[in-house]
Amino acid sequence: MRLNLDVALCVRATSKLSECTKCVAATDGKIRIDEQLPTFAKGTGVEAAACVGACPTEAFSLSDFSLTEFFFTFVESKVRLVSRKLNIPCLSVLSVEHLISLALACEETVTLDLNDYEEGSHLFNVIEERVDEANFILSSFSDKRLEVNIDNEVPVASEEQRDSKESEEEVSDRRNFLRNTASLKGVVKHKKAFDEAVEADELYEFEIDEAMTQKIRDKHLPDKRKILFTMLKHTPKPDHYEVLAEEDVSFVSQKFVDESCTNCQICYRICPTGALSSNKKFSLIHFDAMLCVKCHLCHDVCEPGSIQLQPGFETKEFFEPTQRTLATFNIKRCNECGNPFTYLGGEQTCPRCLIEEEEAIFLHKNAKKLMGDDNE
Ligand code: SF4
Ligand code: SF4
Ligand code: SF4
Numbered sequence: 001m002r003l004n005l006d007v008a009l010c011v012r013a014t015s016k017l018s019e020c021t022k023c024v025a026a027t028d029g030k031i032r033i034d035e036q037l038p039t040f041a042k043g044t045g046v047e048a049a050a051c052v053g054a055c056p057t058e059a060f061s062l063s064d065f066s067l068t069e070f071f072f073t074f075v076e077s078k079v080r081l082v083s084r085k086l087n088i089p090c091l092s093v094l095s096v097e098h099l100i101s102l103a104l105a106c107e108e109t110v111t112l113d114l115n116d117y118e119e120g121s122h123l124f125n126v127i128e129e130r131v132d133e134a135n136f137i138l139s140s141f142s143d144k145r146l147e148v149n150i151d152n153e154v155p156v157a158s159e160e161q162r163d164s165k166e167s168e169e170e171v172s173d174r175r176n177f178l179r180n181t182a183s184l185k186g187v188v189k190h191k192k193a194f195d196e197a198v199e200a201d202e203l204y205e206f207e208i209d210e211a212m213t214q215k216i217r218d219k220h221l222p223d224k225r226k227i228l229f230t231m232l233k234h235t236p237k238p239d240h241y242e243v244l245a246e247e248d249v250s251f252v253s254q255k256f257v258d259e260s261c262t263n264c265q266i267c268y269r270i271c272p273t274g275a276l277s278s279n280k281k282f283s284l285i286h287f288d289a290m291l292c293v294k295c296h297l298c299h300d301v302c303e304p305g306s307i308q309l310q311p312g313f314e315t316k317e318f319f320e321p322t323q324r325t326l327a328t329f330n331i332k333r334c335n336e337c338g339n340p341f342t343y344l345g346g347e348q349t350c351p352r353c354l355i356e357e358e359e360a361i362f363l364h365k366n367a368k369k370l371m372g373d374d375n376e
Helices: 022-027 050-054 067-076 096-105 122-139 159-164 168-187 191-201 210-217 223-233 266-270 297-301 351-375
Strands: 003-005 032-034 037-039 060-062 110-113 146-149 243-245 255-257 284-288 307-309 312-314 323-328 330-333 340-343
Touching (some): 050 060, 050 122, 067 096, 096 122, 096 146, 255 323, 266 297, 297 307
Antiparallel strands (some): 243 312, 255 307
C-alpha cells in the first residue's frame, strides 16, 4: 500500500504563498516541504497515512484503499468496529469529517480500536485529537458519539465481522511490509534489497507541469465534505444552534472581510473549493461556509490581510447552509481607458492607468533633467 499525492489538489501548487503544513504536522516529519511542495520517500506507505486524514483538499491517498468506498461499505455492514485488524489500513486516514459522518450514519455506536497504537505516541495523539474534535462537534447537535477502545482487550469479532475481515494473508502482507520498511535502512545485505532500499528512501520530486494548470484552477469539493453534507441532511435539526470557538473546529470556518480589502480578486479566484466567489462584474465577495475546508489559502494570499476568520463557527451552517456577502464594491469605468475597475474614491482612474501615469511623469521628469544637463 503506497502513499500517493495528487499535486494538483495541494493548495501549495495553487499558490507559492500557501503556508499549509497540515500533512507535515500530522506525520511527524514523514512528509516534508521541499521547493514549496510536499514530498516523501518513495517507499512511504501506510505509516504516513495520517496525512490522508489531515489534508483539507484530499490531495493525499493510499493506493488500493478508497475512503469513500470504506465509508459506505462500513455503514452498510453490521460491523460497528473500526480496526486495523479488521477493515482499515490505519485509523489516521479518517478525517474529523469522516468520523462525524460515521457516527451520524450508524444507529449503533461506532467504536475505534486504538489497541494497536502506543498510547502517547504521535499517531495515537493525532487520532485521539480527531476523535475528541468529532465528539465535541457532535455534542453540539446530536447525542451520538464515537467510542475508543484502548484497554488492550482485543474486541471479539462477530460472525459478520469475521466474514468481512481481511484475509490473514492480507494482514500479514501489511505487517511484513511495515516490518520491512522499518528494517530496510539498516540490515540490507543483498544488492537487490539494497537497490530497493535506496529507491524507497529517495524523495519524490513533484513538479507542476502545464497539463496540471487546468486541474489546479478547477474548483473541487472533497468527497469527505460531500459525505458530511449527505449525513447532515439526514440528521434531525437540533432545538437550538450553538457557536463553537473557531480554534475548536479544524475543517470548516466562517469569515469576514474588513474595509482594507482592495478587491484584488485573488482570494475568490484562487479558493480551491469555490467557497469564496464573486459575480460577473466582480462587484462582491460571496462566501459559503459549508464549502470551506479551512485550507487557509485565502488568508495566505491576501496582502492587506483583509479576510479574517470569524471567532466563532455557527452550527446552524451545518443544517441551514447560507451564502453570505462579505463585501460589495463600486465598479466604475476608468475615465482614461474605459475598463471597469473597483472604485475606492478619489479620481475615477483605474490602478493600471494610475501606474502608467506615474511612470510617464517619471520618464518626462528624467528626460527634462537630461536635456537640462545637456544644455549646461
Ligand atoms: S494541501 Fe494537503 S498536501 Fe498540500 S500542504 Fe496542505 S495538507 Fe499537505
Ligand atoms: S480579501 Fe484580500 S485577497 Fe480577497 S479581494 Fe480583498 S484584498 Fe484581495
Ligand atoms: S475560503 Fe479560504 S480557507 Fe476556505 S476553502 Fe476557500 S481558500 Fe480555503
